[in-house]
Amino acid sequence: HCSTGGGASLELLEGKELPGVAALTDKAPSTSDYNDDNIFAKIIDGTIPCFKIFETEDVLAFHDAFPKVKGHALLIPKRKGYTSLESMPPDAAAAFMAELPRLCKVVKRATGCQGLNVISNLGA
Secondary structure (H helix, E strand, C coil): CCCCCCCCCHHHCCCCCECCECCCCCCCCCCCCCCCCCHHHHHHHCCCCCCEEEECCCEEEEECCCCCCCCCEEEEECCCCCCCHHHCCHHHHHHHHCCHHHHHHHHHHHHCCCCCCCCCCCCC
8 A cells, every 4th residue: 555644743732832842942851762783773784684675874674574564664763772763863864864865766666655654653
């Protein structure tokens, strides 16, 4: 199944108090929760194999081991120590996200989809 999705702009939420959610700030979350023994660190180190789509100095793109849909792929930063996108320094986040269009093009070409969903599991 191929589809596209949309979302709310963070600009609309900046600095506003939402029920059950702290106000958005420029402060990055703590990286103290990072576990050097996590599965993605092992994939980056090569101790757990993956079906690689492409790799750069900054990222690794690979097929999900348990795909939920045709074309299910992951893009992970190779810089370790961060549990989420918002905890990364801007230069690391930019280098990571710069490869997302490339992965989207590869998945669309391989699956024949007209659109796709991009999901971020920030620290999940």
